[in-house]
Amino acid sequence: MKLLFTGKIDSLGRLLLPENIRTAHNLAIGEEVSAYEHENMLCLLKATPNCVFCSEMVDQNSKTVRGKYVCDQCRTEICI
Numbered sequence: 441m442k443l444l445f446t447g448k449i450d451s452l453g454r455l456l457l458p459e460n461i462r463t464a465h466n467l468a469i470g471e472e473v474s475a476y477e478h479e480n481m482l483c484l485l486k487a488t489p490n491c492v493f494c495s496e497m498v499d500q501n502s503k504t505v506r507g508k509y510v511c512d513q514c515r516t517e518i519c520i
Contacts, residue, residue, distance in 0.1 A: 457484075493518075 449455050457467065465486075467473065472487035488497045491511035498509045510518075 444461055445458050447455055447458075462468075467486065473484050474487045476483045476485065489500055489502065489509040490496065491498055491514055492505075492508040493514040494511060496511045496513075498511050502509050502511065503515060504510070
């Protein structure tokens with residue numbers, strides 16, 4: 441695992457991602473990121489749509505029902 445930076449959380453609970461990291465990972469100002477916990481680690485990923493039923497990540501071109509994403513497996517199970 442490679443250390444990218446060390447920073448402090450400010451009084452509002454924010455952590456600044458340095459410009460070089462945002463640039464390297466194509467993160468624009470205002471773009472959403474998702475935080476996940478994995479084996480005692482905090483992981484930040486670009487926000488991607490998730491299935492409204494099982495929370496699996498889905499492709500942005502996936503089918504939606506009333507504006508909510510539904511993965512192929514859940515769509516098959518509920519016949520839509």
